[in-house]
Amino acid sequence: MKKVLILFGVFLLLCGCGKTTKEDVLKDFQDKVSSSKSYKITGNMEISNDEETFTYSLESYHLKDNYYKVILVNQTNNHEQIILKNGEDIYVITPALNKSFKFQSEWPNNSSQAYLLDILVSDIKNDKDASIEEMESGYVIKAKVNYPNNEELTYQKIYLNKDKNVEKVEVFNTSDLVKIKVVFENVDLKAGLSSEDFKLDEYIKEEDINDTNIDGNNGNENTNNNEEQNNPEENNQELNNNEENGSNTSENGVSQNNESDTNTCENGNCSTSNEQTGSIENIIYPLYIPSNTYLTNSEKIETTNGDRIILTFSGEKNFVLIEESCLKASIMEIVPVYGEPFMLDESIGALSANSLSWDTGNISYYLASTELSVKEMQAIANSLGNSTLVSNTK
Numbered sequence: 001m002k003k004v005l006i007l008f009g010v011f012l013l014l015c016g017c018g019k020t021t022k023e024d025v026l027k028d029f030q031d032k033v034s035s036s037k038s039y040k041i042t043g044n045m046e047i048s049n050d051e052e053t054f055t056y057s058l059e060s061y062h063l064k065d066n067y068y069k070v071i072l073v074n075q076t077n078n079h080e081q082i083i084l085k086n087g088e089d090i091y092v093i094t095p096a097l098n099k100s101f102k103f104q105s106e107w108p109n110n111s112s113q114a115y116l117l118d119i120l121v122s123d124i125k126n127d128k129d130a131s132i133e134e135m136e137s138g139y140v141i142k143a144k145v146n147y148p149n150n151e152e153l154t155y156q157k158i159y160l161n162k163d164k165n166v167e168k169v170e171v172f173n174t175s176d177l178v179k180i181k182v183v184f185e186n187v188d189l190k191a192g193l194s195s196e197d198f199k200l201d202e203y204i205k206e207e208d209i210n211d212t213n214i215d216g217n218n219g220n221e222n223t224n225n226n227e228e229q230n231n232p233e234e235n236n237q238e239l240n241n242n243e244e245n246g247s248n249t250s251e252n253g254v255s256q257n258n259e260s261d262t263n264t265c266e267n268g269n270c271s272t273s274n275e276q277t278g279s280i281e282n283i284i285y286p287l288y289i290p291s292n293t294y295l296t297n298s299e300k301i302e303t304t305n306g307d308r309i310i311l312t313f314s315g316e317k318n319f320v321l322i323e324e325s326c327l328k329a330s331i332m333e334i335v336p337v338y339g340e341p342f343m344l345d346e347s348i349g350a351l352s353a354n355s356l357s358w359d360t361g362n363i364s365y366y367l368a369s370t371e372l373s374v375k376e377m378q379a380i381a382n383s384l385g386n387s388t389l390v391s392n393t394k
Contacts, residue, residue, distance in 0.1 A: 022131070022132045025132050025139050025141070025160070025164060026124060026130070026132070026141070028164040029121070029124075029141075029160060029164045029166070030121050030124070030125070032164060032165070032189060033117045033118055033120075033121050033189070034118075034121070035189075036117075036189040036190070037063070037064055037190075038061070038062060038063040038064065038190075038191045038192065038193035038194075039061070039062050039117060039187065039188060039189045039190075039191050040059070040060070040061050040186075040187075040188045040191040040193070041058070041059065041060045041061075041115065041117070041184055041186070041187050041188075042058065042059050042184075042185050042186045043058045043115070043182060043183050043184040043185045043186070044056065044057055044058055044182070044183050044185070045058045045072070045114070045115060045180065045181070045182045045183075046180070046181040046182075047179070047180055047343070047345055048177075048178065048179050048180075048181075049179075049345060049382060052345070054074065054076065054345045054346060055074075055075040055076070056072045056073060056074055056075060057072070057073045057075060058070070058071070058072060058115055058182065059071040060115045060116055061191065061193060061197065061198070062116060062117070062118060062193075063193045063194065063195065063197070063198065066085065066086075066087055066088075067085060067086055067087070067193075067195060067197075067198040068083065068084070068085040068108060068116070068198075069082065069083070069084050069085075069197070069198055070082065070083040070115060070116075072348065074346060074347075076346075077346070077361065079094075079096070079346065079347065079360065079361070080094070080095055080096065081093065081094050081347065081348045082095070082203065083107075083341055083348065084198060084200065084203075085107065085108070085198070086195065086198040086199060086200070088104065089102060089103075089104065090102070090103040090104070090105050090107055090341065091103070091200060091334070092341050092348050092349075092350065093200075093203050094359050095203055096328065097326055097327070097328050097329065097333075097359060098204075098328050098329040098330075098331065098332050098333060099326075099329060099332070099333045099334075099335070099359065100200075100203075100332060100333070100334050100335070101334075101335050101337045101341075101350040101357070102334050102335065102336050102337065103337055103339065103340065103341060103350070104338075105339075105340050105341070107340060107341055109122070110148070110340075111146055111147055111148055111149070111340075112145040112146050112147055112153075112156070112171070114156065114169040114171055114180055114182045115169075115182050117166065117187075120156075120158055120166070120169065123143050123144065123145060123146065123156065124141060124143045124158075126144070126146070127143040127144045129144075130142065130143040130144075137161060137162070138159065138160045138161040138162050138164075138167070139159075139160045139164070140157050140158070140159055140160075141157070141158040141160065142155060142156070142157050142158075143155065143156055143158065144156075145171060149340065149342060149351060149374050149378075150374075150375070150378070151375075152173045152174060152179070152375070153171050153172070153173055153179060153180070154172060154173060154174050155171075155172050156169055156170060156171045156172065157169070157170045157172070165187060166184055166187065167183070167184055168181070168182065168183050168184065169181070169182045169184075200332075203332070204331070204332045280300075280306070280307040280308075280309055280323060280324075280325050280363070283298065283309050283311070283323065284323060284363070284384050285311070285384075286321065286380045286381075286383045286384050287383040287384075288379045288380055288382075288383035289313060289380070290315075290316060290317040290372070290376055291316065292315045292316035292317075293313050293314070293315035293316050293317045293318070293319075294313065294314060294315050295311060295312070295313055296312050296313065296314040296315075297310075297311070297312035297314075298310070298311050298312075299312075303324075305324075305325065305327065306324070306325030306327065307324070307325050308322060308323070308324045308325075309322065309323040309324070310322055311323070317369065317371045317372055317376065318369060318370075318371055319367060319368065319369030319371070319372050319377075319380070320367075320368050320369070321365065321366070321367050321380070322365065322366040322367075322368075323363055323364075323365055324363065324364045324365075324366070325362060325363065325364075326359055326362055326363055326364040327362065335350075335357075337350040337352065337357070338352050338353075339351045339352030339353070339355075340352075342356065342358075342378075344358060344378065344381050344382055345382045346360055346382075347359060347360045349381065351374065351377075354368060354369060354370050355367060355368040355369075356377045356378075356381055358381065360384075365381065365384065367380060367381060
């Protein structure tokens with residue numbers, strides 16, 4: 001009888017040891033990610049609004065401690081953008097335009113990122129109420145998210161297989177609808193990356209490197225200083241000058257005339273002037289406009305680089321929208337931005353306190369207002385499409 005009791009006790013002990021707890025799952029997942037010196041992820045990301053779903057192919061890379069690279073390609077229009085962090089500097093690069101926004105930001109640590117494993121781990125650690133549900137195929141971790149510029153997003157579900165490897169992430173809004181979904185096709189936690197894999201030089205044409213000075217990790221660039229490019233301070237001044245002016249509207253589209261490039265140097269400072277020009281044949285109007293706000297002015301200006309359209313909206317929420325033909329620069333153009341990378345439906349933009357800038361196709365957009373919320377700016381930007389309709393005019 002004594003032997004039976006001993007065997008029964010050993011059996012209970014073994015059963016207890018084999019039970020997987022919430023803490024075990026969390027620790028195993030966190031340890032996998034934390035022990036990785038560098039990782040590479042491939043997969044797909046879907047962003048859903050109320051009417052459409054936008055699909056991106058995704059590659060994300062991370063090297064401890066402060067190196068990140070995320071490559072996103074819009075599957076509808078093949079629009080490629082790269083978020084690159086190599087130390088303190090962050091770039092959002094559009095290779096097709098040879099253009100980059102440059103930020104000094106805490107990204108990606110200042111918000112949730114469904115495609116970065118270490119940020120997922122941080123989200124779990126920061127949520128003391130994070131829960132785990134065991135499924136037949138693995139585990140589902142539910143944790144709060146932190147999207148400072150999109151308060152509609154509230155929580156996420158992280159799907160792990162039986163080996164505690166992540167397979168999918170879904171981000172939900174306040175109505176429990178999935179707004180962002182990332183499906184991981186391959187996760188390599190031993191990618192063997194080095195800092196050489198995170199250099200901006202990789203996205204500058206070889207023949208252009210001699211014309212562009214890049215000084216180490218601090219990113220001291222001699223950029224293309226076109227006077228007509230999208231500079232927030234210049235645009236804000238121009239917006240003030242144009243709010244009272246009026247002109248005729250036209251319709252939607254871009255045509256291009258290619259001419260030669262010229263280089264100019266003054267006092268030892270050289271810049272490249274791209275004489276390619278583009279014309280905006282048709283205005284692209286937002287299909288979303290805040291209530292009691294109306295299109296009150298439309299002006300078309302010819303610049304050295306092509307056409308610029310300035311749309312002024314007045315009423316309860318005043319704002320100005322600039323549309324400018326955007327052609328590929330002869331050398332990498334780096335535009336400093338005081339703000340954060342911001343994900344729109346079809347593009348990654350630059351969000352500052354009172355403005356939102358982004359590129360789609362051959363058009364650069366600049367939206368400025370001291371009265372619009374971030375949510376309203378996002379709605380206006382996402383509503384811009386190939387349409388000549390205007391919701392409200394006065």
